Every structure is written in C-alpha cells, then in structure tokens.
Amino acid sequence: MIKINEKMKELLKKVEKSEIKTEIKADELAKIMFVNFKEVYNCIIIDMNNTIKEESINFQRILSMFGDRTGYEASCNEIRINDYINYSDEGTVIQLGKLILNAWKDKLKTEYPEYNFCIIFSFSNGFGTMRFHVIREDESRWLESDLNKYKDEAIIVEEI
Template sequence: MIRTNKNMIDLLEKAKIKKEEVIKISTDNLSKIMSPNFKEVHDCIIIDMNNEIKVENVNFKRILSMFRDRTGYEASCNEIRINDYIDYSEEVAVLQLAEIIMDTWKYKLKTEYPQYRFCIILSFSEGYVTMRFHVIRENESSWLKADLDEYKDEAIMVQEF
C-alpha cells in the first residue's frame, strides 16, 4: 500500500512532465544507497552501510531509553539523505531516483526478512530527498502521523508491505 500527502502528489505530477534528467553518481555511492547492507539487531532491522555493526556491542537498553521503542530507533538509524550520495541534480530527478531506490529496498527487505512487515518513508523538503524505514509492529505506534497532509512543509510518500 502506498500513501502520499498532497505535497507529494503535486511533486509527482511535476515529475511526470519533466524529461528524464541526468544524475551524476559514482557506482560505489549508487551501490551503497541502492542496495545497502541490512542487519538484524535485537529484533530491529538496521542499515549497516559499511558492514561494521556487531550485535554484541549494541547496548540495546540504552537505545530503548533514548528512542522509546524499536520503531523510533529504526526510523532514526535508517535515514539516508539521497542528495548526500550524488552530485547536484535537479530535484525532480533526485525524487525519481529515490522512487527506484524505494522499490529496490522493498524487494531486498521482503527477500531478506520475509517474517516482517515494513514501512518505507520517502520525504522531500527544501530540495532534499530523505528515505528511511522501520518494521511495522502491532504493539508500537506508527512513526508518522496517520494524516500525512498534516506535514505541511514536506512531501511524503509511505509504502507499507
């Protein structure tokens, strides 16, 4: 299921009429954001870009005291700002790339962790595209407000699967 707010609908409409833009990105950076390493840490799925996380070194009690729950921890840790991995490009082109990355993450998460349901959040604000995700948990509230149109200053797309 995909949900968007009105700001994202407007941005996607603008993207439809734009021609394809060229995005300059190194293959290393493309690989990092397109198919990052995911690691399971205390029933949380975390992006581990450089394959450095060691579960035994994670102080999970401290983490829960900082983030209140697993959803908050994942949503905070699993944030990638797409613009940080590419050379400057037109904002609609960055959004189009982010949609492709979102689909890739969906496939990879479903394949590697079929026992979980996920929420991927794509947001656009002030020219920057940010992606993050978290596991959907019945016993924890959503990381986002239910009404996405309450976010007036950013365009948001949410994909749950």
C-alpha cells in the same frame, strides 16, 4: 499499501516525465539502493559497511533514548539521497527516491519475509530522505496516518 500526501502528488505530476539529470557514480548509487540490512535485537537496521555487531550495542540505552524499536529504526535508518549525488534538481531526487524505495522494498521482503515494513521517502527544501521501520502491533507508526499534516514535506509511505 502506498500513501502519498498532497504535496508529493503535486511534485510527482511536475516531475513524472523528467529525466535524471545529475552525475552519479555507480558505486555511490549502489550504496544507497542496495544497502546492507542487519537484524539487531529484533530491529532491522542499515549497516552500510557491514561492521555492526549486536554484542557491541547497549540496546537498553538505545531504547531509553528512542522510546521504542520503531523510533530507533526510523532514526538510524535514514539516508539523505543528496549526500550520494553530485548535483541534482528536484525531479532527479524524486525519481531516485522512487527507485530506491522500490529497491529497498524488494530487498527487505526477500531478506526478512517474516516482517512487515513501513518505507518512507520524503522530500523537503531540495533534499530527499529515505528511511524505514518494521511495523509492530504493539508500537505506533513513526509518522501520523494523515500525511497531509506534514505541510512542509512531500511524502510517500509504502507498507509492505
């Protein structure tokens, strides 16, 4: 299921035919499109350098800081697209966000078919942000269901 708020719908119409206009190094793009995911204490998290070790994590402290697994995942599974590209316009960031969302969707479902995920792409003030979390029956989603409440952000949410 895909949900898109009104602000993102407007931006998508505006940039639907735009070309990606930026300098992107293939290795930088690969870092954010094909990130390493790792399961830690029943959470799926991004492990960019493949260095996270479950035994090194004080998970009780993490839960006390973030409240639940969903909050932890949504917070630590955040990547700002603009940090990986040299120059970009809003059309480029939005087009890349859609590409990354689809890449993450395919990879998460392939590697963790037993889980359902909420993948979020948001755009605000020229910056695109990707994040995701596992959908849990005993925890609420990270975002409210009415995405139009987020007036300052353009948002796409895909639940898989």
